[in-house]
Amino acid sequence: MAGAAPSDQALSLLATVNNHGDLAVKLSSLKQARDILLSIHPSVAAELFPYLIELQSSPETLVRLSLIEVVEEIGLKAIDESSVLMPVLLEFLKDSDSIVARQSIVSGTNFFVSVLEEMTLQFHRRGKVEIWLEELWSWMAKFKDAVFTIALEPGSVGTKLLALKFLETYVLLFTSDANGSEKPVVEDTTASKRAFNISWLVGGHPILDPYILMSEANRTLGILLNLLRSAGSLPGCVTIAIVNW
Template sequence: MAGAPRDQALSLLAAANNHGDLAVKLSSLKQAKDILFSLDPSSAVDLFPYLVELQSSPETLVRKLLLDLVEEIGLKAMEHSSVLMPVLLTLLRDDDSAVAKQSIVSGSIIFCCVLEEMTLQFHRHGKVERWLEELWSWMAKFKDAVFAIALEPGSAATKLLALKFLETYVLLFTSDKSETEAPVAEGSRRAFNISWLVGGHPVLDPYSLMSEANRTLRILLNLLQSASSLPSSLTITVVNCMLMSSV
């Protein structure tokens, strides 16, 4: 029966949300994940809102596992993942730093993959599909939120990962003339390079993106100038970011 796996997934997600035993919650969520990935994404997408509900789970391990699942869906079923992106933004501000850090890590991976997919679509078809532009708008919100974490008081461990995202952002949008100007072929993966970008799309404008990367580099420089007020681990991270960005 076509509805049986979906019904089973729905029952497992309900258990992950409501059961009193943490082991049962984690097991139910893992089983639900397996079923969701066995379904066609277009059939599974209406179950995604039940995943979003798990962001309010009182158990740290459930929220961390949810982020793993959001990351996997973001990579394997990107076209249908926009509904899950609010989870990243919500859990960036989680009271548990382990969850907040995982949100930065997962969101950073999705950010890079969405950027690459947008670039490849534009090269192949001269346009970017609407669902992907919507997904990128979530990535822009994620970027702004992580930048804010990097610049405001808070957990040193979380700020460290936020600073690493700033470094990633600078590296993504800084020209490397040693790289090819052509994007990778479909189905292969290689580090994104801004030389892939061409004019003609409002989001994928290389000059505005490089300008924003330069502004981000200045943010890192300003942080370095105020290093006396930073924990030593953050100072080291900022220095490393500056060094990587200048390579």
Template sequence: MAVPSRDQALSLLAAANNHGDLAVKLSSLKQVRGILSSADPSLAAELFPYLVELQFSPETLVRKSLIETIEDVGLKAKEHSYIIMPVLLAFLRDSNSTVAKQSIVTGTNFFCCFLEDIASQFHWNRKVERWLEELWTWMVRFKDAVFSIALEPGFVGTKLLALKFLEIYVLLFTSDTNDSEKFTTEGTAF
């Protein structure tokens, strides 16, 4: 099987962005997603700016599919995900609740993944790489935006996902004192 090329991905992105038929747009975006998922992260990062252009599509299904693509590709090419983070933030305020909800789900997955990477880097190296610090800055903005969604009037489904994000946030940043006391007690018993 031939290695997917940059030109093939650009052609599909152009079709997803410019074609008049929704089915063609979705099919093209699905093919791009497949190419970028199997491609080298540097190729994915190179195509992020073209992918971001799809955020202005008037079709809800294209915007939702874009967010799903962002999740797949963004988690693979983490060092370059800062390019797509503004799209995720913008979609939190999308007029269609389906798009906003998908943005919260994807952002929650990013938040957990990036926090794990930060903890791991700090644990092993006692420092965090600059690209991850920049992504974390975007995640803090995301968190603030989701917090405001939870507190404002709006669609119940979107607010429910915002509250679910808050629950995950609290759980991630709350230590379980029983486990740490148990670990400390067990550690001193030797």
């Protein structure tokens, strides 16, 4: 591949991941493809996203697991192009291997917070939210609903713990913090995700209604409290996790 354009190199590597029989070669090729995709312009990288998505049908757990991590890294860098990657995260929430489902919750949570911040900052900077970001937020709503279902239905304890952790994150994001800043630092898009404050949304955000979100946060807190009331039917580690949160 010497002398080939980076996008062509990445395409060749993704084909190797799809077709090679050796797991070590697959994982190495995926890592190299990731490095290339992160190094080139997001719009060019996005042209290869359909080939990246093809890897979700891989029979190897480690390939699927690595794919989620790659989707997160590349998707957050090329966030305005990442809607096409979101079905991968949702599909892997139902993966037969719980380690893949757990990583999908972790990566999806990171996306959820990043998209929330980007929507808030974009509105404060420009007074509007672009269509691509509205579409991405609609995927985040689907992700939220799917993870809530995982948290409340029988299944792998490890996966349920991470789903409940997402519920905790949801409550914290949309509960007013009197000590937080009332306005985002619009010049700094790399600010800590933990800095988000629901008060940033006051002022007629076109997509995010703070009162509806705070109401949903309260309802989610009620869900966690109801789970505690039924602690006798829950695994001990789940009860302890809910108490700690």
